[in-house]
Every structure is written in C-alpha cells, then in structure tokens.
Amino acid sequence: MRNNSFGEHTEVELGSLLRRIETGKSPAAEDLPAGDGEWGVLKVSAVQRGFFLPAENKVVRDSSLIFPSYEVKSGDLLMTRANTEDLVGLACIARTPPPRLMLSDKILRLVVDESAADSTFISLVLAQSSTRRQIWSAATGTSGSMKNISQTQISRLRVPDVPLGEQRRIVAAHAVMERRTAALEHVRAKLKDAEAALAAEVFANGTSLWPTARLESIATVAAGVTLGSEPVGEGTVELPYLRVANVLDGRIDTSDLKRVRILRTQYERFSLRKGDLLLTEGGDLDKLGRGAVWDGRIDPxxxxxxxxxxxxxxxxxxxxLALYTSSDAGRAYFQRVGKQTTNLASINSTQVKYMPVPVPPLTEQEELLGPIRSVRSRVAAVDRQLSKLRVIQQGVLEDLLSGRGDAGHPDAAARS
Known part of the structure; x- marks a missing residue:
C-alpha cells in the first residue's frame, strides 16, 4: 500500500463512488421558514457539520417556482457548494426531512453508488480534516468572500478505498459513539432551557422599572481588524483572532482559530480582554447581534x-448586557435596525452604540445573574465532558478510516 493522507488505506476519487451529483435552484422566496403544507428552499445553513437543520429554509409561495424533482428525500447526502471559506463543502445526511423542501443552487445532492459505498460513510469521510483540507485547497473565490467548489472538484477528492462491509462496520461503531454524545447533549439542552426560562423571567419582571441608556453611554463599541492586506516586516506581530464562525449564541468556540498579522502599534485597538462582550455584525436576520462574553482563555x-x-x-x-442582547427585546432591536440584502442581514457599529439598554443598579444585576450563573456552571461541566468525548470520538474515527482501528471488534466503540 502506498502512503497517503488517510494512512493505511489506499485512495480513490470520490467520483468513482457516486452515480451522479445533482444541484437545485434558488427561486424567489421569503425569508421565513415554510409552514405546514408549504414548499421551502433550503438555505446553506441547513447543512451543518454532520447534521441537518430542515428549519433553515425560505418559503416559496409562487407555485411556478416549485420543482418537486429537487425535493430532499430521507437519506440524501447533501453538500454545500458555496459558502464562506470555513463552511464550504460541508456535508450531512438528511435524516427524515419534512416534505416539500427543495435543494437550492448552493446545495448539492451526492447520489452514492450503493454497490460501492455507504452514504453515511461518505459523509464521515467528507468531515475528516484531510478531506476538508482538500476542499479548502480546491475552493475558488477571493479572500473574505464566498467560496465555491465545483462538481468536478468534488468528484476528484481523494477518499480512502474501504470495502463496503468495513464501511458499514465503521458507521455502526460511529453510531455507538454518537449515542453517547446525544445523551450528554440532551442533558445540556435541558439545562439551556432552564437558563432561557430564568433569563426571560428577568426581563419580564423588571424592565419597566429600570432606567435605560444608549449602549454607547455605558460601554465602548469597537470593530476589529480588517483582513486582506496584512503588514509585513519589523514592527508586526502574528496573533490569533476571533471571526464570526467563532462567536456563537452564548458561547465562544476556539476549536478552529486563525491568525492574522498586524502592526504592534495596533494591538491595543484590536485586542480582547476578559469580560468583553462580542457581537456579530452579519448573518441571517434572526441571528443578528448573536454573541457571548469573552472569558480570556487565549491571551493575546x-x-x-x-x-x-x-x-x-x-x-x-x-x-x-449579554443576557439583554440575547433576550427577545434585544433581538427585536437588531432585527428592526438590521439592513437586509438578498442573502444576508447586517448591523453597523452606530446601530449597536444606539441600542437602548436597561440599566438596573449593579448590585441588582449581580443578584439576578446568580441563578443563571449556577445553571451555566452546570452547562460548562457538561460542555467539558462533551469536548473530551468528541476528541476521543474523532481519534477513534480517524483510526478506523485509516485502517489502523478494528471496526469489526465488538468493543471497538466501547474502547473510546
């Protein structure tokens, strides 16, 4: 066997395991999810890392723009053709999707040759770091813009040549690990529901009694470093930075950090401190202003x-403040002032500065945060368990895909 990115297994082109690749259309649609009995077209955000979000769609009301042949079926292997650099080429299986959801022209359906490959196995391979690097290398588009990967480039991706029986054993072993993860995620979801209920109670009871102020009068708002023309030479420094993909709703994900070079004199302008609230500038209208408080885990x-x-x-x-910006009232403000374009919505720094914010006494703020922080500490403990489990799961899966693991052993997944 020759040496390759997947270790012990030889490689083949992905196209040799597919019957065809299909694409959809992006008809005129409203930025609302389809209701019962309505047709919708998928947003690229419907395809996530390993899972499908059918609610991420836009309703199509014009019957002449509905194409039943593009309807997503249970078990379809979907892949994003166009997205940001980090998210282009994501793949997932559409498990029991609701009816009347169409592929968009930015989402592809990979029709697998069932005599040669298992769809779930292919989705696992497409999520591996070695395949992701191939996708990033092949994708076209200028820095900072949407990236695209063609059907030809997808067909040429190198994947491990694994016998179908072994593929299915790997899928089964992965499913065992996924059930463990799902159990922890269920606990986490219950805790997050409790946190949301406590947060809603805070603003349902007290807002009318508190004074309000523009955000700019109680905080400073600043944009960060612009990418694309980095300085070189002496007087510069390369540092990690947070981008939109790192700032999630209520938490910061630093599992995939990029670096940028700036002038040393710009450090104070763009640096983060523990306690800074980070809010995103753009995205879907209902996700404007999502954010979380930076915990200083990486410095600088x-x-x-x-x-x-x-x-x-x-x-x-x-x-x-983070509790308020993520509340119904906070989200309503961002949605009201956000600028909507064809694909995205955005807010600017002036709109953030002008946001009216309730300002109860600091002692009352801390008192109200007490029960919420208690729940968050339990969420953090579950997150640590999940993080550890996912690292183990990824390592086991990489071993199985490379041929170094034993998917046929009855304890293969249990040993994780």
Missing part, C-alpha cells in the same frame, strides 16, 4: 472587523 487574542467588541464601564455587568 484579537477580533475580526465583522465582530464588534463591547467593553462595559462600571455601571454594567457584561454578563447582564
């Missing part, structure tokens, strides 16, 4: 220009 660290840094003064707890 910068933020990109599409992520606003909000640094609170003495009158405001960043945790309380």
């Amino acid at each position: 660290c910068l933020h990109q220009n599409h992520v606003f840094r909000v640094r609170c003064g003495e009158e405001m707890s960043p945790d309380f």
Whole structure:
C-alpha cells in the first residue's frame, strides 16, 4: 500500500463512488421558514457539520417556482457548494426531512453508488480534516468572500478505498459513539432551557422599572481588524483572532482559530480582554447581534472587523448586557435596525452604540445573574465532558478510516 493522507488505506476519487451529483435552484422566496403544507428552499445553513437543520429554509409561495424533482428525500447526502471559506463543502445526511423542501443552487445532492459505498460513510469521510483540507485547497473565490467548489472538484477528492462491509462496520461503531454524545447533549439542552426560562423571567419582571441608556453611554463599541492586506516586516506581530464562525449564541468556540498579522502599534485597538462582550455584525436576520462574553482563555487574542467588541464601564455587568442582547427585546432591536440584502442581514457599529439598554443598579444585576450563573456552571461541566468525548470520538474515527482501528471488534466503540 502506498502512503497517503488517510494512512493505511489506499485512495480513490470520490467520483468513482457516486452515480451522479445533482444541484437545485434558488427561486424567489421569503425569508421565513415554510409552514405546514408549504414548499421551502433550503438555505446553506441547513447543512451543518454532520447534521441537518430542515428549519433553515425560505418559503416559496409562487407555485411556478416549485420543482418537486429537487425535493430532499430521507437519506440524501447533501453538500454545500458555496459558502464562506470555513463552511464550504460541508456535508450531512438528511435524516427524515419534512416534505416539500427543495435543494437550492448552493446545495448539492451526492447520489452514492450503493454497490460501492455507504452514504453515511461518505459523509464521515467528507468531515475528516484531510478531506476538508482538500476542499479548502480546491475552493475558488477571493479572500473574505464566498467560496465555491465545483462538481468536478468534488468528484476528484481523494477518499480512502474501504470495502463496503468495513464501511458499514465503521458507521455502526460511529453510531455507538454518537449515542453517547446525544445523551450528554440532551442533558445540556435541558439545562439551556432552564437558563432561557430564568433569563426571560428577568426581563419580564423588571424592565419597566429600570432606567435605560444608549449602549454607547455605558460601554465602548469597537470593530476589529480588517483582513486582506496584512503588514509585513519589523514592527508586526502574528496573533490569533476571533471571526464570526467563532462567536456563537452564548458561547465562544476556539476549536478552529486563525491568525492574522498586524502592526504592534495596533494591538491595543484590536485586542480582547476578559469580560468583553462580542457581537456579530452579519448573518441571517434572526441571528443578528448573536454573541457571548469573552472569558480570556487565549491571551493575546484579537477580533475580526465583522465582530464588534463591547467593553462595559462600571455601571454594567457584561454578563447582564449579554443576557439583554440575547433576550427577545434585544433581538427585536437588531432585527428592526438590521439592513437586509438578498442573502444576508447586517448591523453597523452606530446601530449597536444606539441600542437602548436597561440599566438596573449593579448590585441588582449581580443578584439576578446568580441563578443563571449556577445553571451555566452546570452547562460548562457538561460542555467539558462533551469536548473530551468528541476528541476521543474523532481519534477513534480517524483510526478506523485509516485502517489502523478494528471496526469489526465488538468493543471497538466501547474502547473510546
């Protein structure tokens, strides 16, 4: 066997395991999910890393724009053709999708040759770091813009040549590990529901009694470093930075950090401190202004220009401010002032600065945050368990795909 990116297994082109690749269309649609009995067209955000979000769709009301041949069926292997650099080429299986959802022209359906490959196995391979690197290398598009990968490039991806029986054993072993992860995620979801209920109660009871102020009067708002023309030579430094993909709703994901070079004199302007609230500039309308408080886990660290840094003064707890920006009232403000384009919505720094914010006494803020922080500490403990399990799971899966593991052994998954 020759040496390759997957270790012990030889490789074949992905196209040799497919019957064909299909694409859809992107008809005129409203930025609302389809209701019962309505047709919808999928957004690229419907395809996530290893899972499918059918609610990420736009309703199509014009019957002349509905194409039943593009309807997503149970078991379809879907892949994004166009997305940001980090997200282009993501793949997942559509497990029991609701009826009347169509492929868009940015999502492909990979029709697998069932005599040669298992669809779930292919989806696992497409998620591996070695395959992702191939996708990033093949994708075209200018820096900072949408990236595209063609059907020809997808067909030429190198994947491990694994016998069908072994593929199915690998899928079964992976399913055992997924059930463990799902059990922990169920616990986490229950805790997050409790946290959301406590947060809703805070603003349902007290808002009308508290004074309000523009955000700019109680905090400073700043944009981060702009990518694309990095300085070189002496007087510069290369540092990690947070981009939109790192700033999620209620948490910061640093599992995949990129680096950027800046002038040393710009460090204070773009650097983060523990306690900074980070808010995203753009995305789907209902996700505008999503964010979380930076915990300082990486220092030094910068933020990109599409992520606003909000640094609170003495009158405001960043945790309380984050609670408000993610509340129904906070989200309603961002949706009201956000600028909507064909594919995305965005807010600017002025709109963030002008946001009206309730300002109860700091002691009351801390008192209200007490029960919420208690639940969050339990969520953090579950997150640590999940993180550890996923690292183990990834290592086991890479061993199985490379041929170094034993998917046929009855304890293969249990040994993780």
